[in-house]
Each structure stands twice: as structure tokens, then as C-alpha cells.
Amino acid sequence: DPSDIMEEIKRVLxxxxxxxxVRDRFLYFCTTLEPLTNVDALVQWEMEVCKLPRLSLNGVRMRRIAGSSSAYKTVASRISNDLKL
Known part of the structure; x- marks a missing residue:
């Protein structure tokens, strides 16, 4: 259920x-500071619960808004690994 997925995303965040x-019914706008070598990198991204094409399943789409790609990759990996979907 999409509402259950939103609750799980909220728990992990x-x-x-x-x-x-919450920017929309199934859309979170997220921000965090990712500690890098000697600076903190601001990372912003969206997480949206959406229907997967050609399947009858719901999934989570993540999209980077701001921040370096390496900092985003670190954050996205950590968050997606903790999601229990």
C-alpha cells in the first residue's frame, strides 16, 4: 500500500x-548534511511513491535536487538499504 510505503520512508528518514x-500526497522533499572529508555537503532530493511500469507494484523513485553526486549516492544507498519494502 502506498501509505505504508510513505510511513516506512518517514521511519528511515x-x-x-x-x-x-511532504510536498504532495506521495512525495517527500528531503535535506541532510553529508559529512565529507573536511566539509559538510548539503544534499537535497525527492522520494516519491509511484507505480512501477508494466507491473502491479508500487516503488520508490529518488531524484537528486542539489548536492554533489557522490554525496547523494552515499545518502541514497544508506537510505535505500534501510527501507524494508
Whole structure:
């Protein structure tokens, strides 16, 4: 159920101390500071619950808004690994 997926995303974002806001019924806008070598990198991204094409399943689409691609990749990997879907 998409609502259950939204709750799971919220749980994981809270556990990683990410800031987020609901922009649409099934869309989170997320922000975090990713500590890199000697600076903190601001990373912003969207997480959307959507229907997977040609399947009758729901999935999560993540899209980077701001921040370096390496910092985003680190954040996205950590968050997606913790999601229990």
C-alpha cells in the first residue's frame, strides 16, 4: 500500500536525522548534511511513491535536487538499504 510505503520512508528518514517535508500526497522533499572529508555537503532530493511500469507494484523513485553526486549516492544507498519494502 502506498501509505505504508510513505510511513516506512518517514521511519528511515527519521532514523537518519534527515529533514523532510511532504510536498504532495506521495512525495517527500528531503535535506541532510553529508559529512565529507573536511566539509559538510548539503544534499537535497525527492522520494516519491509511484507505480512501477508494466507491473502491479508500487516503488520508490529518488531524484537528486542539489548536492554533489557522490554525496547523494552515499545518502541514497544508506537510505535505500534501510527501507524494508
Amino acid at each position: 527519521d532514523s537518519h536525522q534527515c529533514e523532510y517535508e
